[in-house]
Amino acid sequence: MSSPKYWREIPQRYRLEAGKCKKCGKIFFPPRLICDGCKSREFEKINLQKEGKLLTYTVIRVAPSQFIDQTPYAMGIVELNEGVKILSQVADCDFDKLEIGMPVRIEFRKIFQEGEAGIICYGYKCVPV
Amino acid sequence: MRDVAIIGVGMNKWGELWEKSLRDIFTEAALLAIEDAGVDHIDSMYVGCMSSGLFVDQEHLSSLLSDYLGMGPIPATRVESACASGGLALRTGFIEVASGLNDIVLVGGVEKMTDVSVAGATFALSTAADQEYEVYQGITFPGLYALMARAHMQKYGTSRKQLAQVAVKNHFHGSMNPLAQYPQKITLEEVLDSVMVADPLRILDCSPITDGAAAVILAPLDLAKKISQKPIVKIIGSGHSTDTIALHSRNDLTEIKSTERAAKIAYDMAGKRPEEIDLAEVHDCFTIAEICVIEALGFVEKGKGGPETEHGLTTLGGKIPVNTSGGLKSKGHPVGATGVAQAIEITKQLRGEAGERQVKNARVGLTQNMGGSGGSSVVHIMEVV
Numbered sequence: 001m002s003s004p005k006y007w008r009e010i011p012q013r014y015r016l017e018a019g020k021c022k023k024c025g026k027i028f029f030p031p032r033l034i035c036d037g038c039k040s041r042e043f044e045k046i047n048l049q050k051e052g053k054l055l056t057y058t059v060i061r062v063a064p065s066q067f068i069d070q071t072p073y074a075m076g077i078v079e080l081n082e083g084v085k086i087l088s089q090v091a092d093c094d095f096d097k098l099e100i101g102m103p104v105r106i107e108f109r110k111i112f113q114e115g116e117a118g119i120i121c122y123g124y125k126c127v128p129v
Numbered sequence: 130m131r132d133v134a135i136i137g138v139g140m141n142k143w144g145e146l147w148e149k150s151l152r153d154i155f156t157e158a159a160l161l162a163i164e165d166a167g168v169d170h171i172d173s174m175y176v177g178c179m180s181s182g183l184f185v186d187q188e189h190l191s192s193l194l195s196d197y198l199g200m201g202p203i204p205a206t207r208v209e210s211a212c213a214s215g216g217l218a219l220r221t222g223f224i225e226v227a228s229g230l231n232d233i234v235l236v237g238g239v240e241k242m243t244d245v246s247v248a249g250a251t252f253a254l255s256t257a258a259d260q261e262y263e264v265y266q267g268i269t270f271p272g273l274y275a276l277m278a279r280a281h282m283q284k285y286g287t288s289r290k291q292l293a294q295v296a297v298k299n300h301f302h303g304s305m306n307p308l309a310q311y312p313q314k315i316t317l318e319e320v321l322d323s324v325m326v327a328d329p330l331r332i333l334d335c336s337p338i339t340d341g342a343a344a345v346i347l348a349p350l351d352l353a354k355k356i357s358q359k360p361i362v363k364i365i366g367s368g369h370s371t372d373t374i375a376l377h378s379r380n381d382l383t384e385i386k387s388t389e390r391a392a393k394i395a396y397d398m399a400g401k402r403p404e405e406i407d408l409a410e411v412h413d414c415f416t417i418a419e420i421c422v423i424e425a426l427g428f429v430e431k432g433k434g435g436p437e438t439e440h441g442l443t444t445l446g447g448k449i450p451v452n453t454s455g456g457l458k459s460k461g462h463p464v465g466a467t468g469v470a471q472a473i474e475i476t477k478q479l480r481g482e483a484g485e486r487q488v489k490n491a492r493v494g495l496t497q498n499m500g501g502s503g504g505s506s507v508v509h510i511m512e513v514v
Binding site for chain 2: 073
């Protein structure tokens with residue numbers, strides 16, 4: 001992964017920075033330049049709350065090459081308290097105890113590492129509460 | 130707009146075609162279509178291809194393929210919408226003929242997926258998902274559809290066995306298609322015991338990696354009636370819609386809204402209702418996809434896709450046979466070619482040329498092709514005239 005491609009997503013991956021439409025209040029993660037609802041172009045920067053619930057989940061057993069050393073790992077779609085949905089790994093969990101609707105919180109974690117000389121890629125994962 | 134007909138179809142056996150290049154598999158299918166149509170030239174062509182750049186390091190396919198087809202300076206255009214590239218190429222060709230800009234238009238699709246390793250193919254396919262907010266997190270395509278499957282099972286009680294039945298049915302159909310990559314029949318037990326890929330989806334819930342091409346020839350209906358020696362298949366409806374490419378941004382994870390919207394446009398244009406469709410080719414990239422799609426197309430009520438599949442509604446001999454070609458699951462899924470091959474199966478069925486897998490009295494057929502986890506969908510409806 002090139003440095004610019006990694007660096008420009010850091011506000012979202014490290015701090016869950018989102019854009020809140022100043023006109024209609026809709027929240028976008030990642031931020032956008034135009035609201036798909038009211039078409040306003042004015043946004044307020046907010047940090048998403050780090051709590052939510054699991055809407056669905058799976059356990060990845062055949063992974064992309066940069067994730068092979070982590071298999072098997074759980075992933076899910078999380079609805080955060082503000083209503084924004086994100087996709088992330090579900091870390092520190094017992095696969096058999098995963099359940100739709102279970103409360104989770106978002107933590108800052110290492111996502112993967114690109115070989116010995118590559119970038120260590122960080123971001124968010126969720127963990128059961 | 131002029132009425133548009135399909136007057137020729139061409140396709141070779143799909144599979145792991147290591148001895149053949151992308152340009153050769155495309156040219157073979159295109160020549161078969163030109164011969165089947167009985168035309169001596171084409172005015173322009175469209176090629177659906179998702180990712181020749183990542184699969185064989187080759188872009189600029191439009192000119193390369195028109196050159197190797199011996200059609201030299203004709204205008205040629207590549208169309209890309211991930212796994213819906215072929216269906217979208219068909220729609221683009223349809224619009225060109227309907228507009229009156231050109232008469233004889235070739236629509237092809239091609240993907241050469243086995244020149245790279247499985248990891249390379251997995252990466253290329255993953256570019257159909259949101260790179261920064263899905264793929265970065267570690268998701269795969271089986272994973273995305275597994276997330277949909279889990280949500281569908283929770284909301285509607287769809288069972289693991291019902292998912293498996295989609296694969297069993299499509300391999301049963303594919304066993305009657307000599308061009309299918311995997312024409313083997315499989316059993317429920319084999320699906321349920323196959324290797325887990327992304328819970329609850331197993332390897333036999335997934336469509337394979339395939340090399341293949343497909344081509345059709347389009348012409349205005351009036352001209353088709355003069356030159357065609359075969360039953361003429363008219364495209365009576367064409368619909369296209371997009372959605373967020375990130376699955377997590379959708380309101381309901383069990384619904385494929387792009388297909389619902391594309392289908393509504395196509396049904397309205399055709400003046401048909403779902404009950405008037407005799408057979409359909411749909412995008413069963415994973416077993417759960419076929420269940421969600423037959424619901425989105427209105428063949429069954431929301432949530433009934435699983436039970437109705439189990440009861441044989443969509444099996445050959447049932448009320449609305451789905452994927453008589455074997456679908457992506459058994460016939461194979463060379464992504465850019467899939468949408469065009471769906472139109473070939475419907476054309477053969479409507480002409481009465483489908484042999485052992487012929488649907489009796491088939492007059493109206495539908496194709497549904499989608500990209501990614503449903504970020505794009507293209508639906509066509511065809512009728513024999």
